[in-house]
Amino acid sequence: MKGINKKLAVVLCLLLVAVIFGGDTIRANAEAPYYTWTQGPDGYVVHTQTAYEPGTTIRADLNAPQDFFVYQNKIYVADTGNGRIVVLENNEVTRVITSDEMKSPTGIAVNDDYIYVADYDNACVLLFNHDGTLFRRIDKPTEKTLGEKTKFAPIKVGVDMRGNIYVVSEGSYSGLMQISEEGNFLGYFGANRTNTSFMMILQKMFFTQEQIDKLFKNTPSSPANIAVDSMGLIYTVTQGANAASQGQTIRKLSISGTDLFSTGVNSTTFVDVAVDKDMNVYAIDADGTFYEYDNYGNLVFAFGGKDTETQRVGLLTTPAAIDVLDNGDLIALDKNKGIIQVYEITDFAAAVHQGNSLYLDGRYEESEKTWEYINKMNTAFLFSYEALGKAAFKRQDYQEAMDYYKMAENVTGYSQAFWYSRNDWIENNLGTVIVVLAVIWLVSAIVKKLDKKKVISTNVKKVKESITSIKIVDEFMIMKMILKKPFDAYYEIRYQNRVGWLSATLLYIWLGVLQITNLYVTSYIFNQTNVAYVNVVTLVGSVLLPLLLFVVCNYLVSTITEGEGKFKQVYCGTIYAISPYLLFMLPLQILTNVLTQNEAFVYSFGVLVLVAWSAILLYLMIQEIHFFSFKGTIKNILVTAVTMFLLVLAVFMLYLLFTQLKDFVLDIIQEVIIRV
């Protein structure tokens, strides 16, 4: 549920801005032309202080540069259009590397040994010495494992600590090509997965090979860019909705090729990725939006945007590359503008990095001060609650930890803290509980003993009888019978008219009320719904409408198929049939307040039992009320289901027609206003 929620956040973020932030806008003191966002509660992103302010804009003589690499605070730019490598140091060009072997450098990586260049037009990888001389040209490897037909079209290149070269080859669906320094093909690495639906499997069974080739290009998307961190982990970004649905837009690949990165907030157009020493991940997409994630894939900041008609410092038209400098500043390369833009880290973002770094090292209590500062700066900064919760947990302040974990939406953490807190309670109060229970038992025993003439118990009995003699209470009492002897109960409903409209309607209302108590009574561990986003009509309607639809359809179907039940009987019988749910759901909801995740099965099993029980009783109800055979009942249920489906379809079609009509009429009115 949480995952879906977060994914929705991305899609909905733009739309929800209105709801969440439309009220007002903050005039920040900063010069940034964009808002900065961070992960907020409930899967939404929220505004925060500027994390990076646009700094210096650098324009060297670059022609459509497509990549750069920062090495020892020098920027090595692949000046693609000019077919050269330009090295910038302190905003000065200190070196230009050219070679007749180099035509269109599109990717670049640098380590202590060499400068690695992916040359797209020449279809090769070039290794330059640091003095600028060409060391080696690597053409398409001859190994069979590469695949003879495979195109070798390097667009980006990366290199790990062992000197292995990773080539992003255009249209390579098998993953990155791992090549040794000598130019030997070592194998493919970290291929993206594909998405195979049930429909595709069916089609593959029946279609000819030709048709399959034509229909599906069910090949995984090839990565767009690559980065390598200080631990030797490989990061790739992949574009496209397919990659997004597979959670592969950003991947962090271990040596064995497993993906260690998962995030809910994504872009489908990432163009480059970078990693800093604290494993924070920075990515930029084609819209010029920057995404910063922490080691765990939590969104830390998102900011930036596309420069459309104006040229504003800090906005980009065609982002090509991103990297992070030692001091925490970001730099981005804009291909069309041919500029490098520096984004200066603010004190606030630096504090967030410090907090993350301490947290990553497990120094939770040490990080508490920093996170308190961050929490002061932005109370909606979700991860601050996680960190503060962890710190409070370490301090054994479980109550506080629970509060923080609840804000952080960390159910597991909350449950753990609650477990400890419950333990504390039991330890402190076990004596009292035993004493109270003992006293109650003692009192009732004494009363029983003293009440030899049964004065009290007869009186109690009398009161009980006078209450049950009230008509409606009597009607409710049949629920007890339904649980114990359903056939007898249905007999009374059918032949003795035992229950009436009123009591049944009250039970329908109670069913609705149970949905609401589910929000308020059920503990946080078992229900994380935020009341603010709940529409009471949809909530109650989503349960009551299908049930009522069933009642109506069942009645209609049954009258044609020789069912004997009257509408009133179907109406009353249906709601009485789900008595187990009506009776025991609330106690179950209350029970959740003393349960942790460890005992979650108690709740889920309880719900399962109630639902199954109700379903069986519902089946029996249909059989008894309409006087069907076993087969007849099954048939009746299936036909009812089909009828329900058709009815919904009809309503939906009518709705569509009416909206069309509405638009049409409005258009005419608009036209008339314009013409007249």
Add this chain to the structure above:
Amino acid sequence: MYKLNKISFKKTVAIVLVLVMVCAASSGLIAMATEDAPNAWLAELTEGENKVITMENSSTQKDEEWSGDTPFSDKLAEGMEKAAENEKFTLYYNPKTLAIQVVEKATGYVHSSVAEDGEKIEGLNKTWTGMMQSGVTLELRDSKGKVSTWPLTTKEATVESTILGSGFTATVTWPEGVGVAVDVKLTDKGIDVSVPYDGIWEKEGCKYTLQSIYLFPFMDANRGHSQNGYMFVPDGCGALIRTGVQNLSTEPYRKQVYGSDIGLGKFNGKVEQGMLLPSENVYIPVYGMIQNIDKNGLAAIITEGDEYAQIEAYASGITTDFNFITAKFLVREVYQMKMSQSGTSVSKTQEERNKFDIGLSYTFLSGDDANYVGIANAYRDYLVEQGALAISESKGTDIPLKLEFIVSEQKDGLVGTSTVSMTTVEELDEILKDLMDEGITNIEVVLRGTSKEGATGVAPTVFNFNNKTGTKKEWTALIDKYQAQGVNVSFYCDFTRGYNGAKGYSNKDKAQSISKILLTTYDNGLFTYLSPKYTVDALGEFADSAAGIGVNSLAVDCLGKYLYSNWNTKGLYTRGEAKELFEGIELKDANLSLYTPNAYLYGLADAIYDMPTSSSGYYIFTDTVPFLQILLKGYIEMYGSGFNFHANAESDLLKCLEYGLYPSFYLTKEETIDLLDTKSSWLYTSEYALWKDSIVSEYAKMNDALSKVEGATITDHEVLATDVVRVEYSNGISLVINHSDAAYSNGKISVEANSYLLAESGD
């Protein structure tokens, strides 16, 4: 058919040319490659090659020591006739083209509307040359919607001119049937140019519609990077485009004064979606051209028709070789008429001409006045003369502190809405007492959400109180108590935007665009813009109600920054009429604080909140200057934006010191997270307990510096070194602010890194 052939022929030629060029280039490359070392080589870095241009325009740059010569223009162009003369200047004009030149008698310097003389000007095509030479240039739109430029010289317009008193008047008639009468007068500051509304006529049945007018667009323009000067652009707090350096931009600067008219549907889509911050407005109708810093320059004030003026600035290298800045007057605007629900639209132009006179006043600057401070002085003199600005009395020795409180907000519950109490009247009492105990006595309190509707449910015509946070009686008592101690309490209000579901306005009060569509933001509209008439009426009504409980201060949002036309037939207002209406607001004994107001409301504002501190940061800009602050310091109290939102607490505070802005904070008693699911969730930090220490320490820092210059005006703003600025005040005290990470010393004064110093002038 013939035409088609011609085009394809041209295309073929172009392709062949490109191919030839590519071949030549590649063969050249190959030749180079084979000539030199066979493997690889390091290209020799020669002087001038691989030059890197860096630009950082968020602060003011130091004026470069100019090594080149300073051209002194003293030549009169051909065909000039003397039109008028006074003690300071002589005005010449060309009766054929209406080009003008003004000679400064004291120095002999010639200000000119033609940057270069001659039939053909290098680097300019026929139209641009015509524009430079003509006094008047029109933009006309034909029936197909194509807009073209019509300088009077190239389109064979007839010019009749007469010398009259202190200047000349001329009538220009284009053969297609459009005419303009222009008046130019010499004053003791410079010249005044005017075109009255009646001075423009269009013959009936004319094939063209008049869209816009340029007057002397190349006034004081210069070519290339030959002069150490800059153009002043009134974007945000002010920006410069230096002419002595190569510009990074490929786009000119174009922006309408007081923002685009949303009544013509001109919303900024990206901003509407919430991704980008809106770019800064042009708040003042002033621009300037400094030809040589501290030597010669020009300030241009748009005195009439400012709401229909668009500032345009071109740096050398953008379209032409010239640096020039001008105002284009929008006679008609093109807009998109929405045709159907699905969003198809057609491009149309306004039928009626915008009703306005054009008034453009040039002040010539020389010597120490020829810089942005001089331009500010010239504009301030004009405003004072107009009665729009007056020196404000200093209220005390301590600077004021603005605290904006969210009192309550409405939150959607499962059923209906409930009140989220953020700061009750008792809690506010405690907070104020607490701060006064810390020695902060000069406090401006702004209250948001005292009413039942909460902070965003404006109900302007209903003046009520939410009893959960404080009854009318309790608020009155609190306000009385603190106003007696010098704390000023005001209500936040916004009569320009009506939130959906808010009471107090009806359909007839909602503004409509020219396509008769409600002015709302975001498709389903969180709020809708209201008619200007309603805005003004509601303000008056609210002020009366507030006065009833002893509050005569109002903090009015949006009034000052939105100017739009309303096409709702139940309250038609043009942009000009709306501006006039706002200017004419009169409130008895009420003090108004306005949020980032446009210049026409300076007369109304007792204080300005959310003062802009940056420009929009376009590539074309080279500097940001605190022009608005230089203009207004000592005249109107100015407050910075909420300090809560500063990402760099220290450096942002120094910037406020440089800009002379008072501190301000957003506060609540309760935890801010309570606002999360409300319409006020834009506020993400505000809890007093968390912020108290910052308020006390940051106020103390600001007060130490700014209290010394209370009531004084800024007389100079000078960049001593990169990131070191000296701001001189009229009482002889200077603030030297060092924004850099290194200590600064010039022998006389030394300032630590990231710090400031108070100095006597002359130090």
